[in-house]
Amino acid sequence: MSKRQQNKEERIQLIIQEAERLFLENGFEKVQMQDIADAAGIGVATLFRYFPKKDQLIVAAAVKNLQPTLERFEQFMHGEGSAYERLEAILNHFFEMQLERTNHARFREAFESYASFVASPLPGIETYIDVQRQIMQTLEPLIEDGKRDGSFRSDIDVKVTVVTIINTFGTFGNNILLKSHISYLEDDIEPAVQLRALKEMFLASIRA
Structure with a gap:
């Protein structure tokens, strides 16, 4: 796996990790994609590239x-x-x-x-x-x-x-x-x- 691909996989895993934490703390309906992007330290546009919904x-x-x-x-x-x-x-x-x-x-x-x-x-x-x-x-x-x-x-x-x-x-x-x-x-x-x-x-x- 290239360094670029490795960085991408690590970013995806961080997004999922932070999303799971926020969903558990606040419920699926209340958490917004912007909340997850902020928690993962990325822009919301980047988040939507990985997860459109x-x-x-x-x-x-x-x-x-x-x-x-x-x-x-x-x-x-x-x-x-x-x-x-x-x-x-x-x-x-x-x-x-x-x-x-x-x-x-x-x-x-x-x-x-x-x-x-x-x-x-x-x-x-x-x-x-x-x-x-x-x-x-x-x-x-x-x-x-x-x-x-x-x-x-x-x-x-x-x-x-x-x-x-x-x-x-x-x-x-x-x-x-x-x-x-x-x-x-x-x-x-x-x-x-x-x-x-x-x-x-x-x-x-x-x-x-």
Whole structure:
């Protein structure tokens, strides 16, 4: 890569980084392209050359936000232990991230809510969907290993069960923890307790 191309890539990554921060702090609707240009230290005309529409930048920030999840899943798939132990490690990872209420999780929740309410598909959303597809594809070796090593039940559709567990656990955790400040009452069972119980139920449902 030439120095010029490297500088361009670094500028794009800075733009996406600052956009993600501003979107998280102020919401997608309130942030203007001028705000992002100012934060990145570039002219707004330069910003529009890279991202002609704000929604393109929103998707780019969402893709960047999702990449660490893909990398983490790939690490789990190549880790040690039985398929069941690696699935448990994935759920533990989700559990820890959700308890920390990281900006990473908050941004993804906000983006998916935003994307679901727009009138037409966001430009470039196919890239985000493709990364999600790659994440699910990383589970294929886990599924096959579970069949071979006998750590998953043999009387169920393992692929359907694993994918459902991952999707449901992530969605439930985001909803109950990220929204607990507006829906959690003192007499309720704490969100962390509910999430831990759900994890144990899921693991018990697939363990041989």
